[in-house]
Amino acid sequence: MFHAATLFLVAAGLQLVFGVQKIVNLACGSFYALGAYFGISLVTWALQAGLPPPLFLPVLLVAGLLLAAIGPLVERLLRLIYDRDESFQMLLTFALVLMFEDVIRRLWGTSPYQLGQIYLVYGQLRVAGLTIPVYNLIVIAAGLAIAVLMGWLLARTRFGRIVRASAENRAMSEALGVDMSRLYTRVFTLGTALGTVGGALVVPATAASIEIAVELIVEAFAVVVIGGLGSMRGAFVGALIVGIMRAVAIATYPEVEMLAIYLVVVAVLVLRPAGLFAKAAA
Amino acid sequence: MNTTRRNFIKILGGGTAAAGIGVAPAFAQTGPVKMGVLVIKSGVAAQVGESGLRGTQWGVDRVNAGGGILGRKIELVVEEESSPKDTVERFRKLALQNKADVITGGISTGVGLALGPVAEELKALWLSWDATTQKGVEETMPNPKYAFRSCDNECEAIMASIITARNWKGKIKTVAGINPDYSYGRDNWAAFLAVMKRYDMGVTPVADLWPKLGTTDFTSHVAALQQVKADLIFSCFWAADASIFLKQAHAAGLIPATRLVFTTAGGVHETLKKAFTPEGMILGYNTMYFEDPKASALQKEFVKWHYEKFKEWPNYESDHAYFTVVAYKAAVERAAKAAGGKWPTAEQIIPALEGLEVESLSGMRRYRQDHIMEANFYQGLTTYKNAYDFVTVNPVEMMTTKQVQKPSGVGLYDWINGWKV
Numbered sequence: 001m002f003h004a005a006t007l008f009l010v011a012a013g014l015q016l017v018f019g020v021q022k023i024v025n026l027a028c029g030s031f032y033a034l035g036a037y038f039g040i041s042l043v044t045w046a047l048q049a050g051l052p053p054p055l056f057l058p059v060l061l062v063a064g065l066l067l068a069a070i071g072p073l074v075e076r077l078l079r080l081i082y083d084r085d086e087s088f089q090m091l092l093t094f095a096l097v098l099m100f101e102d103v104i105r106r107l108w109g110t111s112p113y114q115l116g117q118i119y120l121v122y123g124q125l126r127v128a129g130l131t132i133p134v135y136n137l138i139v140i141a142a143g144l145a146i147a148v149l150m151g152w153l154l155a156r157t158r159f160g161r162i163v164r165a166s167a168e169n170r171a172m173s174e175a176l177g178v179d180m181s182r183l184y185t186r187v188f189t190l191g192t193a194l195g196t197v198g199g200a201l202v203v204p205a206t207a208a209s210i211e212i213a214v215e216l217i218v219e220a221f222a223v224v225v226i227g228g229l230g231s232m233r234g235a236f237v238g239a240l241i242v243g244i245m246r247a248v249a250i251a252t253y254p255e256v257e258m259l260a261i262y263l264v265v266v267a268v269l270v271l272r273p274a275g276l277f278a279k280a281a282a
Numbered sequence: 283m284n285t286t287r288r289n290f291i292k293i294l295g296g297g298t299a300a301a302g303i304g305v306a307p308a309f310a311q312t313g314p315v316k317m318g319v320l321v322i323k324s325g326v327a328a329q330v331g332e333s334g335l336r337g338t339q340w341g342v343d344r345v346n347a348g349g350g351i352l353g354r355k356i357e358l359v360v361e362e363e364s365s366p367k368d369t370v371e372r373f374r375k376l377a378l379q380n381k382a383d384v385i386t387g388g389i390s391t392g393v394g395l396a397l398g399p400v401a402e403e404l405k406a407l408w409l410s411w412d413a414t415t416q417k418g419v420e421e422t423m424p425n426p427k428y429a430f431r432s433c434d435n436e437c438e439a440i441m442a443s444i445i446t447a448r449n450w451k452g453k454i455k456t457v458a459g460i461n462p463d464y465s466y467g468r469d470n471w472a473a474f475l476a477v478m479k480r481y482d483m484g485v486t487p488v489a490d491l492w493p494k495l496g497t498t499d500f501t502s503h504v505a506a507l508q509q510v511k512a513d514l515i516f517s518c519f520w521a522a523d524a525s526i527f528l529k530q531a532h533a534a535g536l537i538p539a540t541r542l543v544f545t546t547a548g549g550v551h552e553t554l555k556k557a558f559t560p561e562g563m564i565l566g567y568n569t570m571y572f573e574d575p576k577a578s579a580l581q582k583e584f585v586k587w588h589y590e591k592f593k594e595w596p597n598y599e600s601d602h603a604y605f606t607v608v609a610y611k612a613a614v615e616r617a618a619k620a621a622g623g624k625w626p627t628a629e630q631i632i633p634a635l636e637g638l639e640v641e642s643l644s645g646m647r648r649y650r651q652d653h654i655m656e657a658n659f660y661q662g663l664t665t666y667k668n669a670y671d672f673v674t675v676n677p678v679e680m681m682t683t684k685q686v687q688k689p690s691g692v693g694l695y696d697w698i699n700g701w702k703v
């Protein structure tokens with residue numbers, strides 16, 4: 001479940017951006033990694049400045065949101081290739097992944113980065129003989145909350161209606177007076193924030209490393225293929241399936257952890273090539 | 283150097299001529315001795331790689347301050363160790379282009395397996411720090427000429443298993459393993475089970491988990507371990523995975539419920555904070571324990587220098603690396619003596635390295651006749667009684683490779699099964 005929450009946040013950013021801008025943004029994994037690193041730095045700094053430990057959660061959120069400011073900058077760069085072939089877009093966003101890796105290497109070094117033990121300040125919960133850190137539950141709850149929020153935003157607000165309309169038919173919404181370039185910037189920034197906030201939220205329970213960007217992109221792809229490219233609900237269900245498959249495989253036949261996930265991917269590709277939730281909202 | 287076109291052609295011509303008559307890399311006998319060094323610089327093992335480089339630098343500075351090797355200073359040419367394929371390319375560059383007199387380094391056995399044959403092919407002397415040329419627990423190069431390898435992969439697992447048997451026989455019934463999913467992890471787990479069997483421990487393995495090297499989220503693994511409720515968890519995690527796993531296992535309440543054996547996590551000892559690492563866990567420091575009360579004057583001096591310079595307490599990789607520097611120096615001097623005072627060729631240095639014993643940071647170390655290192659290993663039960671925020675061990679126990687490494691030419695399991703226990 002915990003891993004599913006992580007995957008959902010990364011995949012959601014990927015889906016949102018693809019849904020509207022038709023760009024497969026591989027850099028969503030890098031946004032997650034950057035959020036994780038920046039989150040650790042900001043919290044470490046805040047704790048040194050005298051922040052009471054239980055308040056580290058809001059600091060992480062702030063770190064994630066602040067970092068989303070790189071969204072508009074990256075979007076500006078991507079604007080150059082909106083009309084180009086998809087393979088160009090993939091290449092450019094993959095180049096971004098590599099560039100961000102070097103940025104991390106420069107700023108934070110190559111060793112994995114961790115945030116001490118403060119995530120246990122919220123205590124542990126004992127359920128049916130199992131001990132679960134409350135923080136892990138907070139992350140899962142945050143994943144759910146973000147899913148609900150995104151659903152509400154897309155289905156019930158004016159912004160959501162415009163986003164969905166533009167996803168369906170870009171030319172028509174443009175003709176109806178939607179400022180596309182502004183919309184794209186906003187959508188992309190939102191997609192970036194899903195990644196950076198996700199990274200910042202998850203990192204206290206794990207660690208940040210340079211490799212997580214690429215690893216998460218690969219897994220997020222499995223999620224997206226299962227759920228259906230461009231579908232928010234697909235991201236949610238896909239992340240749950242991958243997260244749970246992985247946990248079950250590790251507990252029963254650890255050798256087949258990856259095999260199990262990709263068997264589902266293959267099954268979906270054969271039976272429902274467009275994914276379980278193709279063509280749903282945005 | 284200002285290379286004009288004309289003398290560039292001359293250099294080129296000279297090179298071609300040398301290659302044409304089939305001479306092995308020519309070793310200049312004046313100027314500095316070139317020591318190529320392969321260092322892991324990124325990823326989970328970067329910290330360990332850096333540690334090796336520090337040990338090398340310290341050793342080289344001391345040798346140079348003492349007048350170098352036969353009057354020649356050592357000059358380091360550092361290249362990166364990464365994937366086997368890329369590292370082989372850099373090894374070739376060091377040997378052929380930089381004309382290194384000796385190449386040290388190599389941590390990953392995946393890389394070691396690739397470098398071994400290349401060292402033989404290029405006739406380039408290679409002194410590995412930590413990498414072996416083992417496939418599984420068996421040796422792939424029983425009689426190399428130019429390749430000198432580290433101690434076997436599973437020494438630390440064997441020592442930890444012996445301590446386990448001695449301390450906890452009759453107290454454990456079920457065991458679980460969580461080890462990185464590559465040869466090192468597999469070899470260590472296999473060796474542990476073999477020793478358990480030899481000691482008639484009567485234990486049943488109830489889980490063996492293989493996270494990828496570099497995994498940062500072990501929550502699913504911890505959950506799986508909670509279900510099997512093993513009496514003991516064995517792990518040879520040696521990088522950030524050790525502390526991340528312990529942190530997540532502690533958070534999930536797994537730790538007080540089980541005994542732990544961490545064969546190699548002493549390499550990242552400063553990350554094993556008291557906040558989540560238990561007391562009474564078997565912890566291995568590989569070949570050097572920074573706080574050994576019986577440490578030599580040399581180790582004490584190094585530890586002090588390391589802490590003052592980096593604000594960190596050193597680990598075993600510095601010791602492996604330092605040994606390769608001083609072993610090379612001693613072998614050159616020994617070979618030069620035999621060659622009547624002339625700078626020896628690689629072929630003359632090799633027999634001088636075989637059986638050579640020199641003092642390293644952690645005590646005396648040797649190269650066996652089959653070019654495998656012999657060293658001392660340090661492990662113990664963790665304690666909080668120290669001045670740090672991380673665990674140390676007390677008392678620290680030392681075992682030699684005579685006790686924990688299979689002898690030349692003998693299979694691991696045959697050797698273990700032949701023990702008198």
